[in-house]
Amino acid sequence: MKREDVKAKIPGITDDQLDWLMGENGRDVTAEKTKAATLQTKVTELTGQLNTAQEGLKAFEGVDVADLKGQITQLQNKLAVQADDFAFDSALDGAIRDAKGRDVQAIRGMLDVPALKASKDRTADIKAAVEGLAKEKAWAFDAAAAGYPNVKDGGEPANKPTGSTRDLFAAWAGQMFQ
Incomplete structure (x- = not known):
């Protein structure tokens, strides 16, 4: 808004009135410019975030989600098998050491490991197998018969x-x- 335009539209306006009107208009314009600048900054930031997200999504174009789920399931199954094998090996080696086996690996070779792995009550069956072997082949254990x-x-x-x-x-x- 220009002073001349206001004087032309409002004949007889005093300079004090015009100064007040121009000041109020200037404050309103400045406030709106500040709001617009803030919104423009937000638009710029959000545009940058959108571009980053779109670039990240491009890496997943053509990815078969069902295949990924299958791979995850396979890896989880392998991990479960490894955990089970580790638990079995620890239990078996512990039972051999408890029976004072001289050579854990040699004694494992004398046992039917697949049958023990398939056992429903591993703890009891491992213990019974090791004790039976200790009686049968006492030379493999510290307490020789x-x-x-x-x-x-x-x-x-x-x-x-x-x-x-x-x-x-x-x-x-x-x-x-x-």
Whole structure:
């Protein structure tokens, strides 16, 4: 709004009245310009966000969601199998160690591991299998049954050997096959 246009439209307006009217108009115009600038800033920000989102979505064009769900299911199944295998291995190795097995891997080789894995009551079946093996093949465990030689596979510095391992074995074999 221009001063000349106001004087032409309102004849007889005083300069004080015109100053007041122009001041009020200026404040209104400034307030609206501030609002418009704020809204323009928001529009610019939202346009940038929209462009970023659209660029991100382009990475998913042509992606088969059903295939991804299938892959996720396969990975979850593999993870469940691995967790089950780990739990089984821990239980079996723990049972062998509890029975004082000398070589965990060797003793595992003597057991029917697939049958134990398929067992409904793994804990009891593992324990029973290891205990049965300890009775049947006591030589694989620290507590050897009577009649088996107790041959140490390591030395103790305080002990004085009473004979070689060959002599101990020969003595044992002589007793077993008489």
